[in-house]
Amino acid sequence: MQQISRMLRKLFQRARLEKPGQVDPRAAEFILGLLIAMYDRSGTGYVKTRSSAAALISLSGDTLLAKYRAFFQFYAVPDGKETLITQSALRSLLTDLNQIPAIVGEGCTLSCVEIVIHDYFRGMTIVEEKILSWLRSEPAVLLWLPTCYRLSATEMGSHQARCR
Numbered sequence: 001m002q003q004i005s006r007m008l009r010k011l012f013q014r015a016r017l018e019k020p021g022q023v024d025p026r027a028a029e030f031i032l033g034l035l036i037a038m039y040d041r042s043g044t045g046y047v048k049t050r051s052s053a054a055a056l057i058s059l060s061g062d063t064l065l066a067k068y069r070a071f072f073q074f075y076a077v078p079d080g081k082e083t084l085i086t087q088s089a090l091r092s093l094l095t096d097l098n099q100i101p102a103i104v105g106e107g108c109t110l111s112c113v114e115i116v117i118h119d120y121f122r123g124m125t126i127v128e129e130k131i132l133s134w135l136r137s138e139p140a141v142l143l144w145l146p147t148c149y150r151l152s153a154t155e156m157g158s159h160q161a162r163c164r
Contacts (some may be wrong), residue, residue, distance in 0.1 A: 038099040051096040068135045083125045101144045
């Protein structure tokens with residue numbers, strides 16, 4: 001927890017320098033509270049760094065493809081000449097990501113994750129292009145992610161129309 005707290009303080013301190021006045025001074029504290037609520041419900045004082053990274057990536061303002069690539073990089077393992085994500089790591093990724101909507105009562109059950117692992121990736125070597133293709137298809141288990149991205153993107157758009 002202390003390591004994540006230090007990392008968040010540094011991250012948001014840098015963000016405040018790059019975008020003065022746009023980052024709340026308590027942002028690191030707020031995000032740490034969110035991470036604890038999502039990943040340490042039993043109060044152990046321990047949150048996995050990888051889980052925290054998945055949450056920060058998913059909540060970032062980056063493009064969906066960049067987020068998907070980052071997920072792969074954090075959860076994949078080298079296997080000879082290629083890098084792949086194991087079914088166990090994919091289960092961890094999907095479980096970690098589903099803690100985000102779960103915090104507001106909208107998460108899917110663990111059986112959803114198991115169905116995806118069993119039905120879609122059964123016995124398959126999961127290389128980056130395969131997982132990216134699957135994520136771009138907007139699977140139901142992660143439908144909240146592209147939906148939130150689109151909502152966020154529309155808030156950044158501007159138009160010259162005047163409303164009455």
